Amino acid sequence: MNPVNLWLGRLRWLAHPLALAPLAWLLWLWFADDLTANPIQFITHKTGKTALNLLALSLAVTPLRRATHLTALAPLRKWLGLWGFFYASLHLGIYLVLDYFFDWQLLWLELREKRYVLVGFTAWLLLVPLAVTSFKRSQKRLGQSWKKLHRLVYLVTPLAVIHFTWQVKSDYREPLVYGAAVAALLAARLYTRYSKT
Amino acid sequence: MKTTHPDAVTPQKLYQNRRSFLKTAGNGLLAAALTPALLLKAGRRMAGEETLTPYEDITHYNNYYEFSTDKVRVAKLARNFTTAPWEVSVTGLVDKPATFSVADLVEKFRPEERIYRLRCVEAWSMVIPWAGFPLSRLLQEVAPTSEARYLKFVTVHRPSEMPGLSNKWYDWPYVEGLRLDEAMNDLAILATGIYAKDLLPQNGAPVRLVVPWKYGFKSIKSIVSIELVKRQPTSLWMAAAPREYGFYANVNPDVSHPRWSQASERRIGEFRRRRTVPFNGYGDQVASLYEGMDLRANF
Numbered sequence: 001m002n003p004v005n006l007w008l009g010r011l012r013w014l015a016h017p018l019a020l021a022p023l024a025w026l027l028w029l030w031f032a033d034d035l036t037a038n039p040i041q042f043i044t045h046k047t048g049k050t051a052l053n054l055l056a057l058s059l060a061v062t063p064l065r066r067a068t069h070l071t072a073l074a075p076l077r078k079w080l081g082l083w084g085f086f087y088a089s090l091h092l093g094i095y096l097v098l099d100y101f102f103d104w105q106l107l108w109l110e111l112r113e114k115r116y117v118l119v120g121f122t123a124w125l126l127l128v129p130l131a132v133t134s135f136k137r138s139q140k141r142l143g144q145s146w147k148k149l150h151r152l153v154y155l156v157t158p159l160a161v162i163h164f165t166w167q168v169k170s171d172y173r174e175p176l177v178y179g180a181a182v183a184a185l186l187a188a189r190l191y192t193r194y195s196k197t
Numbered sequence: 198m199k200t201t202h203p204d205a206v207t208p209q210k211l212y213q214n215r216r217s218f219l220k221t222a223g224n225g226l227l228a229a230a231l232t233p234a235l236l237l238k239a240g241r242r243m244a245g246e247e248t249l250t251p252y253e254d255i256t257h258y259n260n261y262y263e264f265s266t267d268k269v270r271v272a273k274l275a276r277n278f279t280t281a282p283w284e285v286s287v288t289g290l291v292d293k294p295a296t297f298s299v300a301d302l303v304e305k306f307r308p309e310e311r312i313y314r315l316r317c318v319e320a321w322s323m324v325i326p327w328a329g330f331p332l333s334r335l336l337q338e339v340a341p342t343s344e345a346r347y348l349k350f351v352t353v354h355r356p357s358e359m360p361g362l363s364n365k366w367y368d369w370p371y372v373e374g375l376r377l378d379e380a381m382n383d384l385a386i387l388a389t390g391i392y393a394k395d396l397l398p399q400n401g402a403p404v405r406l407v408v409p410w411k412y413g414f415k416s417i418k419s420i421v422s423i424e425l426v427k428r429q430p431t432s433l434w435m436a437a438a439p440r441e442y443g444f445y446a447n448v449n450p451d452v453s454h455p456r457w458s459q460a461s462e463r464r465i466g467e468f469r470r471r472r473t474v475p476f477n478g479y480g481d482q483v484a485s486l487y488e489g490m491d492l493r494a495n496f
Contacts, residue, residue, distance in 0.1 A: 036269050037258035037465045038321050101469055103461075110458050167456050170437045171266065171366040 002070070009072035019083035022050040023090075040098045047091040048120075052164060054084035055157045056182055063188040078134050081153065085131040088124050088160075116166035123159035126152050154189070157182050242326075244312045250323035252392050254465050259399040260317065261418060262367065263352065263359040275398035278358050280419075283403045287335065289425035290345035295338070299389065299403040305338075306330035308389050313409035315416070316448045316477045320457040323465050327407055328390030333381045341377060341425050348375045349430035350406060351422040367437055373417040374430035374444060375408065376486075384409055384482055387420070410479040412446045443496040447487070448477035452496045 026043055029035050036042045058080035065073040100107050110117050130150055133139070139146045161182050165175035242249040259271040264278075286296045297305075308328040316322045352371035356362045362369050379385060388407045389396055396402035401418025408415050414434055434442035441455055450460045450473040461470040476483050487495070 037254035038268075038463065040463065041321070098468075099463075099470070103470065106458075106461050106470065109460055113453050113458055113460075114456075116456070169456065170434075170441075171364065173366070 005070050005072045008070055012072060012076060015076055015079050016083075019054060019080070019086075022046065022087070040094065044091060044094050044099060047087050047094060048164070051084050051087035051091055052157075052160045052178065054080050054087060055153070055160060056178065056185070058084055059153065059157055059182065059185045059189075063185060063192075066192060082131060082134055085127045088127060092121070092124050116163050119159050119166070120163035123156045123163060126156045126159070130156075154186055158186075244324065244326070247312070247314070247324045248466070249312070249326055250465050252394075255323060255325055255391060256397050256399060258465065260319070260413065261361075261399055261401070262364070263361045263369070263371065263419075264399070265361050266364070272397070272399045274360055278398035278402070279355075280396075280398060280403040283421075285404060285420055285423065287339045287423045287425075289349075290342045290427065291425050292340035292342060293338070297335075302330075302335070302387070302404060303389055306334050306387075310393075311386055311388075311407070313384075313407060314477050315407075315409065315413050316462060316473065318412040318414055318442075318446070318454060318457065318459075320459065320462045320473075321465055322462045322471075322477075326392055327386065327388040328393065329386035329388035329407060331383055332385045332387050332406070333383065335387065335423075336377075336380060339425075344427055345425035346377055347426050347429050348377065348380050349422075349424045349426050350374065350417045350420050351424075352417055353419045353421045367433060369433070371417060371433045372430060373406070373415055373432045375406075375415075376429075377425070378486055379408070379483075382483055382486065384479055410447055410476040410483045412448060414442070415446050445487075445492070445495050447475075447483075447492065447496075448473065449475055449492060449496065451475070452493055 026035070026046060030039075058077050061073055061077040061080065065071065096102065096107070100110075111121065130152060133142060133146060133149060142149065158179075161175060161178050164178060165172065168175050257272045258268050259275075260268055261271045261275065264271045264274040281299070283299045284296050285299070285302070286294070288294045308330050310326055311329055312324065312326045314322055315325050350373045353359075354362065354370035375385065386407050387404055388401075389404050391397075391400055396405065398419075401416075401420075404420055405418040406416045406420065415432075429444055432442070432444065434446075435444060448459075453459060459473055462473050463470055474480075
């Protein structure tokens, strides 16, 4: 067996502490009273960005596994996806509870008026069924439809990129990098899919 | 009352300032600020109902793209910015064009304390005790001609000290504009200090505009040139994103911005959001400037 694959299998649990690192860092900044003058906005942005990063990384797992034949990478797709959902939920929770403090009148206005809010919320909603059915048991029970359902991630990640892009003030370089990366990952999947048939 | 600029201010001057304040203080904020009750509450200064934003926050949460687009990095990157010597030229359609050093401005126009709310277009706000003087006094000095309709302000362009200028996405230097009657309004000031200290580079040292009824980006920093012109100038933000940033940029909760809802704001240091007020609460002093204008079209 490929020794790299063997080591990857032994070390892949490190993905969990690594995925927790951004949260640990935010907690550290909180205790150090260093969350900027506008802490709620700061943690909203950081959790959102982390969710996007993890979702994009989750999408990268399968193309990378195919290209390298490192099968030990496979579980990372689920783990990173779930961690992405975890941060997306934190992001939404901070927005609802800390930022707007259940001010439904203002929230409703935002949802109606701000397309980025609508798109972000839709992306999160679409992640819920994926997170709920991400365990082996559901996978077995759902069979072929599980695969179809989980293709939603190819919709969710671009939505997350759009959600990000619409909030950037004029200088689109950073969202363009995300957009290009996600587009490349989608293209990689489409390529393997259609080159096979 | 407490005058906070280090310059000596005569009692008569105080009296006059106080009167002009009371005259213009519509919502009671400024009036309250000038009553003897400048309270110290839990280490924070109060101005009537408003709590002044701490100096630390004012000086470490800055939108100043010439240094960085990251609000918390600006203070550090701006630390060694040279603010003296500094000259501001006032030119264009004026009878007496002139160049002022900052020392001239302070000597001539005697900055006084003005406590204003600052509402950023990004939906956060602060309460800042500026030291400044009415822009109208500078304008009276240079005597605009009858042709002059607008002011065009320009920020210094100094790539050697402003790393953000390497961002070619924006059409530097930073430019802003006001209509002449807006500039003549008593609320419009040129500020040289905050909390009785000289401005720090991250806050627009050594001299900046403050127009508190408009979104913060109108209050251009580190000014080197003021030109009186006939036609409406195009600001940097109007050029960068014309659908999002208009010339007027008056605080208006009813005109939505594509990114941020303008209906509410977070006051720095507070937990609950506040509802945003038209003209940032200064409507009784400035709304008449826009009579008959469609403020949705002229955003």
